[in-house]
Amino acid sequence: MSRQDVTEADRGRRPALDSKRRGRVIAGVLGLLLGAGFSWYTWSTLSFGTQDRPGAGVFPLVVGIGMVVVSVLTIAEALLTDQVSGDVRFPAGRQRRSVVLVSAALVAFVALYQFLGQYIASSLFVIAALAVLGTRSWPRNVLYGTAIGVAISAFFVELLGVRLPEGLLGPTGAIGALFL
Numbered sequence: 001m002s003r004q005d006v007t008e009a010d011r012g013r014r015p016a017l018d019s020k021r022r023g024r025v026i027a028g029v030l031g032l033l034l035g036a037g038f039s040w041y042t043w044s045t046l047s048f049g050t051q052d053r054p055g056a057g058v059f060p061l062v063v064g065i066g067m068v069v070v071s072v073l074t075i076a077e078a079l080l081t082d083q084v085s086g087d088v089r090f091p092a093g094r095q096r097r098s099v100v101l102v103s104a105a106l107v108a109f110v111a112l113y114q115f116l117g118q119y120i121a122s123s124l125f126v127i128a129a130l131a132v133l134g135t136r137s138w139p140r141n142v143l144y145g146t147a148i149g150v151a152i153s154a155f156f157v158e159l160l161g162v163r164l165p166e167g168l169l170g171p172t173g174a175i176g177a178l179f180l
Contacts (some may be wrong), residue, residue, distance in 0.1 A: 056163065108125075124145075126145035127142055
């Protein structure tokens with residue numbers, strides 16, 4: 001039996017899960033569990049308000065449901081197709097350094113979020129991510145990171161009216177107390 005014959009016979013069957021497809025299934029299951037847990041927590045604890053004035057629970061519930069849908073689609077794609085397959089190669093050298101530094105910035109963002117508040121924490125995270133991933137100068141990273149962080153924060157806080165931690169800029173924060 002030639003290699004071509006084996007390939008012809010195997011076309012009707014799905015190949016076994018390789019490392020990339022298995023990783024997608026694992027990521028999909030984790031996303032599904034997190035999205036379902038987040039949705040349940042939102043549903044059971046936050047107010048949804050009225051049609052005229054939506055409450056704090058509407059946006060998080062939409063995000064949780066969206067996460068569940070995307071996770072289910074990711075799992076289905078990994079199990080039913082072999083379009084994205086192959087071996088997973090972990091980053092090495094400079095790429096590994098970038099992954100570690102952006103991950104550290106994300107952990108710092110989460111850890112300092114309540115203390116620093118939405119505006120400062122998101123701006124610092126974007127500045128750090130741009131510094132690690134980009135090739136721009138520090139002044140540009142600071143300018144772009146601050147602009148992006150403030151714009152994202154203003155979108156949620158000012159435009160959508162989502163209450164987020166004010167941290168140092170709030171009335172009880174160190175910077176906010178100086179101006180109030």
